[in-house]
Amino acid sequence: MASFEPVLLRNLGVENSRSVRVYESRGGYQAARKALKMTPDEVVEEVKKANLRGRGGAGFPAGVKWTFLPKDRTRTLLCVNADESEPPTFNNRVLMESDPHQLIEGTIIAAYATRAQIAYVYMRVEFHEQFHILQRAIDEAYAAGYLGEKIFGTDYCLECYVHRGAGAYVCGEETGLIESLEGKRGWPRIKPPFPAVEGLFRRPTVVNNVETLCCVPHIIERGANWFTSIGPPHSTGPKLFCISGPVNRPGCYESPMTITVRELIEREDMGGGMLKGKRVKAVLPGGASMGVLTAAELDMKMDFEDPRKYGLLGLGTAAAVVVDESVDLRGVLRNLTRFYGTESCGQCTQCREGTAWMYKIATRIAMDAGRLEDLDIILETSRNMGMMPGLSICGLPDGATYPIETLIKKFRGELEAAIRAQPPDRAERVLKVLN
């Protein structure tokens, strides 16, 4: 394969890449000018043709989502999902830090295509530096006439506001995000109605991830055919991959969706191999919620389809974390179950109780007080709480199920051995403390 020119990260490392002047000097805002000369439907059609699948986790084609908006709508709102709370994901952060104008340009085009009058960027509050960086870029864009009234001298008007969250994973779920924007608890809504029909302030609303929107200017500028020429037909376009854990070069790297997990870890221009003396035990390749791979499964392709063959939920956020041989998997189990246990919003009984039970049991196991049947109890719990059996409002419990199930199924021998090796007197003492 010919070497790949970065698209989304092309301005990374360029001096002053955050300023509008540098962005424009490198071809920025040309796509937005071009889009605003097209009709909104032509823009939607181009994005649809490019088969741009959402980068926020679900992989739903963005262009198709935009066509779900009612034809006779008078007011449309766009929400940019910059909540990025899925561990261990940070690609949106890198995009906003290094090239905020790319996001603004993508937002302008998507808003124009969907005929939105206001775009809200819902950003997690822990992004402090990133907030000030993006807000400054927005101020610059207003000053230059790229946001606000009569953008680029056309009749199109768009306001763009950053809305800061307040520390809740579930506000990344699109309807939780909408509720939070309305000043309420971030409780996901029952669907239907989907946001495209009835979303923020009960208006037709589109929610898209930061990376999804950053792809849009490039599609408009270079055409859908160029976009589909990158990667396999079901996973088109450039994609950001995060890698963290004990590797030499943890970071965010761009590639077509043709790489394998092994390449992401090993390649010199990506993870750069494991830290000295460390060996891979397990990898969570798509963010915490997609599931676990063993060291023997590293040839999985990082695209939208291949992960399913390995029992995973999907590509997710394409953020991989490596767990090395020195790590006790019982600790990983506890860490993951704690995340979902604390982040469940508590509306649905099965999710609230199920995630909490799994955490409780995993804590017991991690503290040397596990029982062999505990693993089956966790599996049974996990089968009885998600959207897949139709028991919950949002996908959080499904995301909780996959890593736990795959971890237990793929590493059962090791977990059982650890439970068998528990000192019995310690187990008794721990149980007294816990119960």
Added chain:
Amino acid sequence: MSWKTIDRNQQVVDPKAPPVLTEAVREKIRSFFPRYETKRAVLLPALHIVQDASGHVSWQAMVEIAGVLEIAPSDVIDTISFYTHFWTEHKGKRVITVCRSISCEVMGGAAVLEELKTRLGIEEHQTTPDGKYSLVTEECLAGCDHAPCLLINEKLHKRVKPADVAKLLADPENDRIPVPRSDLFDAPKDHGAAEAGVGTTSDVQEMREA
């Protein structure tokens, strides 16, 4: 994320107490009104503004925010009790938020947390007796490439080793972010606004006029 219940006979706010929100804070909250279709949607920005100005959001502040937004005080309490970032009680001047999620754990975050506890002499969710630091843990801060990491107020500290903790705590600048601030949200009070030499959005204003 839990419910907070209070006895309805318990008086939580003294109706005769002087207001805690200054006119400047109220004005700042009102400046967000044009952005949204409802006033309730200004609640999160309002809570941020109040917490930045006073270090926490007291019961009385909640009632006053409800007044500014023309919503019921119970709506404010309902929302605030959902989010981990808002505090209804005093915290230290600087809040240390340690990431406890998977990458940071694999990279040794627990040892950093232990070192912090020892140095500060407090446990998680406690504040030092001199009121300088509070210590909390949070899920992934989206800084996993820099694991293990932590926030001191607004500033992200990357690849922290237990041996770095003492120096980090002693650094008076450990909460300053290195980018120009927008004036939409202020730094938590007690720490001054933008530093000299670092611009604010007002220089974009100058740019616009130029």
